Amino acid sequence: MKRFLLFLPLLIALVVGIVLFAGIGKDPTRLESALVGKPVPEFILKDLHNPETMLDQSLFQGQVTLLNVWGTWCPACKDEHDDLMWLAEEKGVNIIGLNYKDNREDALVWLDRLGDPYRKTIYDPRGTLGFDLGVYGAPETFVIDANGMVRFRHVGVVNETVWEQTLLPVINDVQGNG
Amino acid sequence: MVRIIFLVLALLLPGVAAADVADVYDFSDRAQEQRYQNLIAELRCPKCQNQNIADSNAPISKDMRAVVYRMMKDGASNEEIIESLVGRFGEFVRYKPELDSRTFLLWATPAIAVFGGLLVVAGVVIRSRRAGPESPALSAEEKARVDKMLADEDKPS
Numbered sequence: 642m643k644r645f646l647l648f649l650p651l652l653i654a655l656v657v658g659i660v661l662f663a664g665i666g667k668d669p670t671r672l673e674s675a676l677v678g679k680p681v682p683e684f685i686l687k688d689l690h691n692p693e694t695m696l697d698q699s700l701f702q703g704q705v706t707l708l709n710v711w712g713t714w715c716p717a718c719k720d721e722h723d724d725l726m727w728l729a730e731e732k733g734v735n736i737i738g739l740n741y742k743d744n745r746e747d748a749l750v751w752l753d754r755l756g757d758p759y760r761k762t763i764y765d766p767r768g769t770l771g772f773d774l775g776v777y778g779a780p781e782t783f784v785i786d787a788n789g790m791v792r793f794r795h796v797g798v799v800n801e802t803v804w805e806q807t808l809l810p811v812i813n814d815v816q817g818n819g
Numbered sequence: 820m821v822r823i824i825f826l827v828l829a830l831l832l833p834g835v836a837a838a839d840v841a842d843v844y845d846f847s848d849r850a851q852e853q854r855y856q857n858l859i860a861e862l863r864c865p866k867c868q869n870q871n872i873a874d875s876n877a878p879i880s881k882d883m884r885a886v887v888y889r890m891m892k893d894g895a896s897n898e899e900i901i902e903s904l905v906g907r908f909g910e911f912v913r914y915k916p917e918l919d920s921r922t923f924l925l926w927a928t929p930a931i932a933v934f935g936g937l938l939v940v941a942g943v944v945i946r947s948r949r950a951g952p953e954s955p956a957l958s959a960e961e962k963a964r965v966d967k968m969l970a971d972e973d974k975p976s
Contacts, residue, residue, distance in 0.1 A: 775909065777865035777866045
């Protein structure tokens with residue numbers, strides 16, 4: 642019994658060490674979306690390009706979509722824009738934009754100057770859909786399956802590495818199942 | 820004329836005061852305001868992760884405060900308000916997580932620590948009680964030595 646007690650500190654140190662080691666390298670700012678496995682929230686918002694056209698959640702029916710949340714006030718969105726253009730033009734990815742807490746004039750100038758990778762852009766100046774999606778920092782990119790279900794959320798910039806290592810596997814998986 | 824100036828100043832003043840804080844909400848009574856303060860103090864900001872939404876100036880916290888206020892006005896219960904935010908932002912926004920299989924250890928740790936401490940204290944007490952009468956701090960031989968040493972000390976050298 643006494644002998645065993647001598648090893649107790651070592652045992653405790655080992656357990657604590659293993660628990661703490663498991664946390665190393667995890668990025669605490671990456672949160673899994675609460676919407677994974679749930680449908681895209683209901684919304685009725687204007688189209689950025691045609692203010693008379695109303696868009697709703699049926700936009701996501703029929704094919705796998707990337708929903709990219711962006712705003713002209715967001716510097717990182719500018720960083721990823723070329724990569725989104727590349728995805729849309731070279732890879733033929735179906736991307737829907739969510740213009741988040743922005744104003745129409747700035748957004749249109751931005752798309753005019755940098756190119757428009759989006760099949761459609763939802764105009765959400767008050768951030769209501771963004772809030773329902775749990776968006777806490779642009780840019781964010783959601784993978785949405787052909788039934789309008791949220792399957793994945795990536796927080797941060799999309800680039801070639803993120804596309805190949807993170808988004809593409811999820812999309813392949815979604816297409817395989819759907 | 821003076822009256823008009825006072826009137827204008829009186830009208831301007833609330834605007835100045837309101838500009839100081841991020842957002843100003845009206846409450847029907849103190850209890851409601853306290854309830855709002857408690858709610859925003861236990862909700863965590865997803866952007867600035869070690870702050871609650873009461874302290875955070877992040878735009879998302881502002882939006883979350885607005886939703887808490889609006890839902891309160893609409894008569895939602897605390898549970899409903901928290902659930903609706905958890906449904907959007909995940910369990911992460913709770914500073915007080917629900918008790919379930921994943922958070923069990925988290926909640927149980929204080930109890931386990933106290934219980935463990937009590938066990939140790941009880942062990943020490945029981946052992947010293949048991950050992951007490953049979954083995955005094957010094958054996959007879961040691962006691963004799965101590966007495967001798969003390970007696971030597973008293974002698975003037």
